[in-house]
Amino acid sequence: MKLRRLKAIAVKEVLQIWRDPRSLMIALLLPFTQMFLLGYGVNLDLKHLPVCTFDREGSQLSQDLFKHFQASQYFTIARNVQSYSQVVAAIDNADCSIAIVVPPDFSERLNDSGTASVQAIIDATDDNTANIAFGYAAAVVNGFSNDVQVSWIDRQGRPLQQVQPMVVQSRVWFNEDLESRNFIIPGLVAAIMALVGAQLTSLTISREWERGTMELLISTPVRPSELMIGKLIPYLVLGWLDAAFCLAIAALWFGVPYRGTLFALFVTTSLFLFVVLSIGYLLSVLIRSQVGASQIALLATMLPTMLLSGYIFPIDQMPPVIRDITYLIYARYYVTIVKDLFLKGSSIVELATPILFLIVYATAVMVLAAHAFRKRLD
């Protein structure tokens, strides 16, 4: 490999990027906008679920129950209705995702037998939300029944004695607030870089074929490896700008705590950029049309990255076969790395395994791309 040729190619590539301000703007703005769109769009926390109440009793007790719902951060009472048909309408129109119905004999049964039930009607079109909503509702009702019990004991005139045989004292690590955003945003950075990185380089070889400059280029003594490295260097810089944007937005705008070292971030991000840029380059080598290469790059990176990288869906909860497949998804290693760097503040040594995988991946793809490039027309 000759440095002189590397330099010539890199300089030429920089000039071409510079002379095409539209593509440059897209390359710089795309991650920016995606970061904001997806950063706000993806939120797995269920808060302030709209509740529809149907109080068939209208007693002090029933109103107390609803106050418990209102006080919880998970629910907001959106509607008070007077009939079942109105309950159905509220759920059908998706005005409310859960309805709580208090029976007419609620207080009476509670006083007589010491136990009463309320009805929860849940919109389960999204089963995940439904499960969580049900859990929260049960917790609210439990809390309310505790209060009722305590006041009942109180009224019996017995000395108040907390009966709590066992309690769990939990401490949450790394994401203390249990904010899903803290867990999603670092992964989002990885996902966006996987998409944008492959896009950046997917045009670089196909453009030369389409513009007819490739025929002359391959008649020169330039080596495939020189061409590849020379072309990747400017995009590495561009990719770094994009990554810096995304990481800064994650830490400064979304306030995700960053606990790792900048050095570790630099090393791992560079490594990841090498992987994604050379994937885009490989596609560009294999597919000689710009449109084709960029479409394939999008298809080949988007779905696997979104679904299988562990960015949203935890890998250890996937079926074993799918879990094995995720080892091929290069984004998963960087998702792991970025999450750990942000939330755990892991060191490079602790991240050795995903880093090693990325090194293997980068080497394999680059060797493949250099070999796939043929200095021939047939």
Place this chain on the structure above:
Amino acid sequence: MNAREPGEPQIIAEELIKRFGTFVAVDHVNFRIGRGEIMGFLGPNGAGKSTIIRILCGLLRPSAGRALVAGIDVAADPERVRERIGYMSQKFSLYRDLNVEENLRFFGGIYRVPHNELADRMRFAIDMAGLRGREKALVSTLAGGWQQRLALGCAVLHRPPILFLDEPTSGVEPASRRRFWDLIHTLAADGVSVLVSTHYMDEAEYCHRAALINQGRLIAVGSPEELKHTALGGELLLLEGDSLGPTLAALTDAPGVLDCSVFGNALHVLVRDAARSLTELPALLEQKGLRPTRVEPIRASLEDVFVQLIAIDMAQRRQAA
């Protein structure tokens, strides 16, 4: 021209064949090009000129046969060949979004022209292309003739002993074409071997030797003079008259007539002996009631020769088929 030496030929093609599927693009082609020699490839579009050049540049692998450039087998070691050649592809292939200087500097880097020589060589290329004062102009803004001369400048920046120019003058205005050929001659005078293709028949006159290519085969090779005198294998008569159709039919089987073809509003008749046919043919036509207004020997232009040769070649192919 004094740089032309016999010695070892710089380019050798031996029984070169290139097939694309069942289509034979290059069919048993043989030729040699010496040092400082300008060899022209002429022929209609799709004749196989570009394919042969691409094989010699190592861009296409020959299906059979051997190509030696600068004494190196192209198929075996294309990279060593590429260091010794300059190439202008048929389609313009410099970077249009780079300026004149940036293109030259890029190719200077690719060919690793020594740093201390690069400035001189770039100045030489810019002067040669007549682009002084336009060094910072984007290539896309240059007219066709300038673009082609710059492409030539890029191709010779590393002083290759061998140049492949694929239709360098196509789409270039006549005055610029003339100037381009002057440049080629200057380079050849310095000992550069040049293989240049063109579909302008008149440009064959600028070559030391020209090869006529039709449907993948070399159907004639020689200096322009040789081609004009001997390639036809006979002499040409021009014949004008009213009823060309019947005249053509009458002449086709006439004794001494080798070939006959319509050329504008006249007939070109290829005969074994012009003097004899000049007296025989009018008499023969007279018998059939045909009176040509004019019959006279003509000196064939290269274009006549090529049209004639291609017509003969086509006829032979049809017969063979």
